[in-house]
Amino acid sequence: MVRFTIPQAVTALLAAVQTVSSTPFTVGRLDQRSASPPHSSVWPSALNGQVYGESWPEFANKTKRWSSYRAPTFDEVFLPENENDLSLGLEYMSSKNMSFLARSGGHGYSPTLQSIQDAVLINLENFNYVNVQDKGTVVVGTGAYFGDLIDTVGGAGRELTVGSCPCVGATGAMLGGGLGRLQGLYGLTSDALRSVRLALWNGTIIEASATQHPDLFWGIRGSGQNYGIVFESTYETWPATHGGIHYSADMTFAKSEIKQVTEIINSLTTPALEDKLALLVFLSLNATTNDLNMVVNIVYPGPEEEARKYTKLFSPYSQSLQEHMLKWQQLPEKSVLGLIPLSCASGPRYDLYALNAKTLDPATWVEFGNEFESFMQKYPATNGSSVMIETFPVQGMQALGNDYSAFPHRDYFENVIEMIGVYEDDSVGQEVDDFFRAWRDRFANTSGYDKLHVYQNYAHDDEPLSALYGYQDWRHERLTKLKNAYDPHGFFDGYHAVPFDISKWT
Ligand SMILES: Cc1cc2nc3c(=O)[nH]c(=O)nc-3n(C[C@H](O)[C@H](O)[C@H](O)COP(=O)(O)OP(=O)(O)OC[C@H]3O[C@@H](n4cnc5c(N)ncnc54)[C@H](O)[C@@H]3O)c2cc1C
Numbered sequence: 366m367v368r369f370t371i372p373q374a375v376t377a378l379l380a381a382v383q384t385v386s387s388t389p390f391t392v393g394r395l396d397q398r399s400a401s402p403p404h405s406s407v408w409p410s411a412l413n414g415q416v417y418g419e420s421w422p423e424f425a426n427k428t429k430r431w432s433s434y435r436a437p438t439f440d441e442v443f444l445p446e447n448e449n450d451l452s453l454g455l456e457y458m459s460s461k462n463m464s465f466l467a468r469s470g471g472h473g474y475s476p477t478l479q480s481i482q483d484a485v486l487i488n489l490e491n492f493n494y495v496n497v498q499d500k501g502t503v504v505v506g507t508g509a510y511f512g513d514l515i516d517t518v519g520g521a522g523r524e525l526t527v528g529s530c531p532c533v534g535a536t537g538a539m540l541g542g543g544l545g546r547l548q549g550l551y552g553l554t555s556d557a558l559r560s561v562r563l564a565l566w567n568g569t570i571i572e573a574s575a576t577q578h579p580d581l582f583w584g585i586r587g588s589g590q591n592y593g594i595v596f597e598s599t600y601e602t603w604p605a606t607h608g609g610i611h612y613s614a615d616m617t618f619a620k621s622e623i624k625q626v627t628e629i630i631n632s633l634t635t636p637a638l639e640d641k642l643a644l645l646v647f648l649s650l651n652a653t654t655n656d657l658n659m660v661v662n663i664v665y666p667g668p669e670e671e672a673r674k675y676t677k678l679f680s681p682y683s684q685s686l687q688e689h690m691l692k693w694q695q696l697p698e699k700s701v702l703g704l705i706p707l708s709c710a711s712g713p714r715y716d717l718y719a720l721n722a723k724t725l726d727p728a729t730w731v732e733f734g735n736e737f738e739s740f741m742q743k744y745p746a747t748n749g750s751s752v753m754i755e756t757f758p759v760q761g762m763q764a765l766g767n768d769y770s771a772f773p774h775r776d777y778f779e780n781v782i783e784m785i786g787v788y789e790d791d792s793v794g795q796e797v798d799d800f801f802r803a804w805r806d807r808f809a810n811t812s813g814y815d816k817l818h819v820y821q822n823y824a825h826d827d828e829p830l831s832a833l834y835g836y837q838d839w840r841h842e843r844l845t846k847l848k849n850a851y852d853p854h855g856f857f858d859g860y861h862a863v864p865f866d867i868s869k870w871t
């Protein structure tokens with residue numbers, strides 16, 4: 366096959382031609398990782414038609430991300446069609462010491478991703494498949510979103526723990542653990558994982574499971590962005606609870622009821638939330654009244670009468686109540702007053718701080734409610750910000766034991782608090798960051814745990830690494846060993862990188 370190397374300056378002129386013809390042009394890029402002067406790279410001819418530069422009309426679409434806050438930047442996009450292409454591309458890029466980043470759903474928002482600049486985005490959209498097998502396992506390509514997984518698995522009358530948002534990458538979320546409403550029954554999304562196939566930095570393809578590379582399989586479930594690109598995952602699924610029909614109630618509350626609501630939640634999580642019950646609290650500014658509003662959503666896969674005993678605890682204080690019986694597949698669109706798909710909007714700055722809490726300290730939450738409302742009123746450019754509390758059951762994850770995977774929060778996951786600062790006008794960026802960081806610290810003081818615990822996928826970049834990966838020395842040793850074995854040159858360091866050196870743990 367003929368290969369052309371085109372200087373960057375003329376790629377713009379040729380881009381249109383490239384998209385409509387099958388002529389095998391390749392596009393040069395600057396080698397950012399290398400300390401040597403910039404030079405053009407010539408991709409292997411077998412990957413012609415899969416690599417494009419910034420002048421490609423589809424470039425913005427194919428590299429788009431949910432958050433533009435401290436985001437990675439790209440000057441090329443690689444769209445492998447299958448695992449052989451992925452392998453070849455990785456072998457090539459690592460041989461040239463080029464920096465790259467895998468994209469499954471594009472919803473990763475960690476500010477650590479800012480370390481990836483002028484890189485190649487490996488867009489995995491061609492790996493979008495979900496196949497339920499006869500034995501009830503499901504094989505998921507890494508291009509599949511939670512929405513795809515839910516539709517196919519639910520359509521087969523089965524279920525597993527999934528995230529609440531349809532637009533998030535199913536594999537991307539699983540790599541950090543994967544939290545969701547069905548945790549009480551099945552544990553995390555990653556707890557249902559039975560095997561993965563992945564491509565390492567040098568293009569080598571391996572399988573990891575309880576019997577093959579079990580050490581790596583352990584690490585993938587909680588720190589899985591660190592070792593290679595998982596392109597296919599196989600999960601166990603279970604027959605749908607209550608025929609796949611879930612009770613869902615949405616109640617709205619005025620800010621003045623924050624104390625009541627947090628006290629009721631604490632009463633439900635002490636000693637433990639019922640294993641089928643999931644609560645989600647959403648605080649945001651009401652566009653009509655310009656006051657802070659609170660929505661409490663209750664989801665329960667079981668009969669209405671059984672579920673209502675929980676709703677009745679809250680409803681005397683609520684302004685409105687809506688109840689529905691929904692199919693599992695409808696929850697992403699219909700639960701929480703239909704607000705969830707709105708959070709899929711791509712493009713703004715999303716500056717998030719999060720932490721886990723054993724209980725919700727009512728006095729701290731009352732004060733937060735007042736200050737959060739005043740903050741958004743004072744800086745209207747931040748008025749799309751919100752706070753979410755995911756109070757999901759923990760029995761399924763606790764049943765597996767603390768060392769089951771690299772996910773370290775099995776005993777520290779009663780409530781997961783996420784503060785979502787949103788803005789487009791950068792003049793308020795510093796205020797947003799200061800406000801939510803300070804509140805993360807205050808909530809940490811009343812979390813009911815003696816240390817900070819943060820779900821890795823929700824983390825910022827200022828926490829001690831142990832808050833994300835666990836405080837125990839044995840975890841640090843195990844993770845650092847894996848990092849050295851599987852990613853010796855740090856090609857997968859963009860997302861809460863596991864340190865190479867044991868002394869670098871914080
Ligand atoms: C609106 C919203 C809702 C969310 N809801 C939930 C939820 O309910 N439950 C939950 O657990 N989390 C949730 N999250 C957090 C989510 O788990 C993380 O944002 C996760 O990183 C998203 O994965 P992705 O594939 O969409 O993102 P991406 O940006 O594509 O990937 C995130 C990181 O993982 C790496 N990566 C992606 N794919 C692979 C792969 N196949 N192999 C190796 N590395 C890879 C990327 O390089 C990047 O560093 C939510 C996030 C958002 C924005």
Ligand SMILES: *[C@@H]1O[C@H](CO)[C@@H](O)[C@H](O)[C@H]1NC(C)=O
Nearest residue numbers: 397398399400401462463464
């Ligand atoms: C590869 O890139 C990294 C990151 O930029 C750099 O630290 C390293 O020195 C480079 N290695 C070589 C061999 O050029």
Ligand SMILES: *[C@@H]1O[C@H](CO)[C@@H](O)[C@H](O)[C@H]1NC(C)=O
Nearest residue numbers: 425426427428429430471711
């Ligand atoms: C890219 O374009 C397609 C087709 O127009 C559209 O469906 C998709 O949502 C776009 N993707 C992004 C990330 O904007």
Ligand SMILES: *[C@@H]1O[C@H](CO)[C@@H](O)[C@H](O)[C@H]1NC(C)=O
Nearest residue numbers: 617651652653654658659660
């Ligand atoms: C916002 O306020 C209006 C007017 O009081 C009310 O009808 C609506 O339910 C509120 N929205 C939410 C999400 O609470």
Ligand SMILES: *[C@@H]1O[C@H](CO)[C@@H](O)[C@H](O)[C@H]1NC(C)=O
Nearest residue numbers: 650651652653655745748749
């Ligand atoms: C936020 O402010 C904008 C502009 O002032 C306004 O249009 C919008 O309705 C406000 N949104 C909320 C939730 O208050």
Ligand SMILES: *[C@@H]1O[C@H](CO)[C@@H](O)[C@H](O)[C@H]1NC(C)=O
Nearest residue numbers: 803804805806807808809810
């Ligand atoms: C947290 O508590 C410690 C010890 O009581 C105190 O020194 C610190 O100021 C508190 N931090 C915040 C943000 O409230």
Ligand SMILES: *[C@@H]1O[C@H](CO)[C@@H](O)[C@H](O)[C@H]1NC(C)=O
Nearest residue numbers: 565566567569850851852853
């Ligand atoms: C590829 O990388 C892995 C992980 O670093 C290593 O174990 C393996 O030996 C490498 N394969 C080749 C062919 O070099």
